[in-house]
Amino acid sequence: MGQLLIGQTLNGVIVGTLYGIIALGVTLTFGITGIVNFALGEFMMIGAYLTWYLVDLVGLPFPIALLPAVVGAAGCGFVADQLLFRFTRNNLVNGLLVSIGLISIIEAGALLLWSATPKDMSYVLTGALQLGAISLPKMKLVVFALLAAVIFLTYAALSRTWMGRAAFAFAQNAEAAMLMGVRTARLQSAVVVYSTALAGFGGALYASLYSLEPAMGGLYILKGVEAAILGGIGSPIGSLVGGVILGVTEAIGSIYLPSAFRDAYGLLFVVAILLYRPSGLFGSDR
Amino acid sequence: MTALRWLPWAALALLPLVLHSNFILTIFIFSFILGMTAVSFNLVFGFTGQLSMFHAAAFGIGAYTTYLSVSLWHVSFWIALLPASALTVAISLVVGAICFKFKLKAFYFAVVTLAFSELARLVVLNWNNVTNGTLGLMVLDKPVLWLPGAGSFKIDGTTAWYYFSLVGLMLTVLVCAIVLRSWIGRCFAAIRLNEDLAQTLGIDIFRYKLLSFTIANILAALAGSLYAFYTGYIEPSYLSIAQSLDIIAMVLLGGRTSIVGPIVGAFVLTGLPHVIELSAEMRAMLYGLILILTILLMPNGILGTLVGRRRAA
Numbered sequence: 001m002g003q004l005l006i007g008q009t010l011n012g013v014i015v016g017t018l019y020g021i022i023a024l025g026v027t028l029t030f031g032i033t034g035i036v037n038f039a040l041g042e043f044m045m046i047g048a049y050l051t052w053y054l055v056d057l058v059g060l061p062f063p064i065a066l067l068p069a070v071v072g073a074a075g076c077g078f079v080a081d082q083l084l085f086r087f088t089r090n091n092l093v094n095g096l097l098v099s100i101g102l103i104s105i106i107e108a109g110a111l112l113l114w115s116a117t118p119k120d121m122s123y124v125l126t127g128a129l130q131l132g133a134i135s136l137p138k139m140k141l142v143v144f145a146l147l148a149a150v151i152f153l154t155y156a157a158l159s160r161t162w163m164g165r166a167a168f169a170f171a172q173n174a175e176a177a178m179l180m181g182v183r184t185a186r187l188q189s190a191v192v193v194y195s196t197a198l199a200g201f202g203g204a205l206y207a208s209l210y211s212l213e214p215a216m217g218g219l220y221i222l223k224g225v226e227a228a229i230l231g232g233i234g235s236p237i238g239s240l241v242g243g244v245i246l247g248v249t250e251a252i253g254s255i256y257l258p259s260a261f262r263d264a265y266g267l268l269f270v271v272a273i274l275l276y277r278p279s280g281l282f283g284s285d286r
Numbered sequence: 287m288t289a290l291r292w293l294p295w296a297a298l299a300l301l302p303l304v305l306h307s308n309f310i311l312t313i314f315i316f317s318f319i320l321g322m323t324a325v326s327f328n329l330v331f332g333f334t335g336q337l338s339m340f341h342a343a344a345f346g347i348g349a350y351t352t353y354l355s356v357s358l359w360h361v362s363f364w365i366a367l368l369p370a371s372a373l374t375v376a377i378s379l380v381v382g383a384i385c386f387k388f389k390l391k392a393f394y395f396a397v398v399t400l401a402f403s404e405l406a407r408l409v410v411l412n413w414n415n416v417t418n419g420t421l422g423l424m425v426l427d428k429p430v431l432w433l434p435g436a437g438s439f440k441i442d443g444t445t446a447w448y449y450f451s452l453v454g455l456m457l458t459v460l461v462c463a464i465v466l467r468s469w470i471g472r473c474f475a476a477i478r479l480n481e482d483l484a485q486t487l488g489i490d491i492f493r494y495k496l497l498s499f500t501i502a503n504i505l506a507a508l509a510g511s512l513y514a515f516y517t518g519y520i521e522p523s524y525l526s527i528a529q530s531l532d533i534i535a536m537v538l539l540g541g542r543t544s545i546v547g548p549i550v551g552a553f554v555l556t557g558l559p560h561v562i563e564l565s566a567e568m569r570a571m572l573y574g575l576i577l578i579l580t581i582l583l584m585p586n587g588i589l590g591t592l593v594g595r596r597r598a599a
Contacts, residue, residue: 036393087582092393093337097538097581100531104574108567222527229397260412267401274398275388 006134008251014140014209016247017147021202022224023231023239024151025195031171031234032191035088035095036225039080040199041217042106047073047200048207048216049114052121055207062124066204073200074193076106081192089188103217110214118211125208143205148240150201155236167191171234226270232283241281245269298452308444315444317549317556318451319513322458324536324548326505329462331534332542333471334498335478337392339400339530340381341506343407344374346525348507349514350410350417353425363429367511374507375500377406382499386492391481400527407525422521425514447516454512455549458505462545465501474498539580541587550589 022040029037050072054065080102088095125142128135158164170177170187178184206216227246231238246266253265273280302311327341348370355366381402390398410417417423431450432438441450465471473494476484485491514520523529532555540551558576559569584591 030393084578084582093534093538094581094585097531097535098578100535101574101577101581104570104577108570108574111570112567225397229394258412261408264405264408267404271384271398271401274390274394275384278388278390278394 003133004255005252008255009248010136010140012248012251013244014144014247015251016227016244017144017151017240018202018206018220018243019223019227019246020151020240020243021147021198022220023227023243024154024236025198026221026224026228027231027233027235027239028167028191029195030228032167033085033095033188034090035085035092035099037085037099037192037195038096038221038225039099039102039106039217040195040224041219041221042103043073043077043196043199043217044203044206044220045110045212045214045217046076046106047203048212049110049119049203050200051204051207052119052212055124056119056121062208066201069204070197070200073203074197077193077196077200078189080196081189085192086185086189107214107217114214116214118213120211121207123208139208143209146205147202150198151236151240154198158236163187163190223266226266229270229280230273232280235280235282238280238282295456299449302445302448311444311448313557313560315447315451315516317553318448318455319509319516320533320536320556321549321552322451322455322509322512323506324533324540324552325455325458325462325545326502326509327533328537328542328545328548329465329474329505330498330502331537332547333466333478334474334495336495336499337396337534338499338502339396339527340378340403340499340503341533342527342529343403343525344378344503344506345510345513345529345533346410346520346522347374347377347406348510349520349524350423351507352511353423353514353520354416356427363427363511363515367508370507370511371504374503378500378503379496382496386495386499400530403525403527403530407522410525411522417522420522422519425518425520427515429515451512451516454509458509459545459549461501461505466545470494470497535577537587539577539587541590541593543586543590544593547587547589551587554588 022044025040026036029035029040047069050069051062051065054060054068055062058065084098084102085095088098123139125139128137129141158167166177166182166187169180170182170184174184202220206212223243223246227242228239229242230245231240231242246269249265249269250262254262257265298314301314305311323341323345327338330336330338351370351373352363352366355361355369356363359366381399385395385398411419413419428440428442429450430438430440439446441447466474473484473489476487476489477491477494481491510524513524536551536555537548538551539554540549541547554576555573559572562572564572580588586594
């Protein structure tokens, strides 16, 4: 039992960091552009398929394939921002619908290109670390470390660099930030593109662990939004913690409670948080 | 002006006499029933300013409860609408009370209603011995109607369903119009325009938001029952997020500022992908493209843009 519990917790943590990287994108986009980009899951899917394509069909080694995959996802993000999201700043409902239209288009495109048959990428790193009776697959540890590192680096960049502080300032008071010389339009585009790059990175790592299908993005964006709310909108560390809490709750919940309802446990958590602490675990009270 | 308002309805009522294509009439039936859902959703979204994501859940709960009442208690379709409405009211009151008591707004209200909607879907999906899980239920019954002169007959076949769903849509529009023209509608507008001010003026925000949410959900539940008995099939995807989003898209596409606007959206989104012969993937792409282009080019929706032009001219 103990072994099962630890194994499930570990799985929950890995899936949770994947939720966390999407949540980070959600939180940043929402803070700076006032919309929730529901198409982030699709950029994750693009990153995952690009990685699979580059590794399995082109034959690049996985670490080298990561870069073009992330750049590819971010490139699509740039195009989407310039063509679409640029016109829906600070309009929650329009942004929501434009991203839904985009989901429909990208997903149909993926179906046309790669069909609905799930794709499995060849293993990148096999084997597991043995800690007593518990075995930890190496690749899962690597994925966890990379995702957590990216989230912490983003946090550091936001609090240390000029651009990051500009973003914080902008989120607090757009007009004042503009008067202080923040190029707001450029900042907003940069954040949208960065969030799609994060999603693409998450997708690339996802490809090394799980099988891919065109509809995979839908689940992750929902969990990402939940995690972002749980951690507190606007908090990068909160999105990681929120994601991990969500992942672990689901994993452990499905041991003791019917696993058909695993998607519900996280939702109940989110509802409880929203009712009693609407700013989330790490959010500042306003 | 009043005559102009009745003209489209009269045209719709006369259409089956002129047009005998079952294919096109079927698209109309789907548009009418989905139009009912969109119109009722707009009561809470467009007129009260609350982005509810619970609409598909109400639609699905209505469909399932009506059918289950018919098959378990062997009552007629009409009687079965009562438990369906009652259950929808009960659930709406609980969900609405939680959301509004805690003063959830905009995005947060959307997320919490979405969460409850997903819970409802999961219950339907996993309550296998009642709802038959993912496989869904076959609805073999059709409602029986008694009309003076015609006696009682089963509503079956395209033309009968055309008129039945048209009447359903007209009743939905009528209910919304009555509600919105009364003092209730003015309270809704006050809440939409400035919640704090509305409260200062002595409007019980909690009560009117709850009222709007509940009325909209009952109407959606009735539309769901109609949909189930028309298609003859109920599945858990009736309660899916995609269904909620479709309804929102119809409302924005048609225009959220008028009662009948969403019907135009329902027609475009239901009809257009079928009128043009396309593969499923291309259809999804076209759907996405229509959605994006309308939002970006016609932010007031199709009807809003047309009416705005006429006023400006």
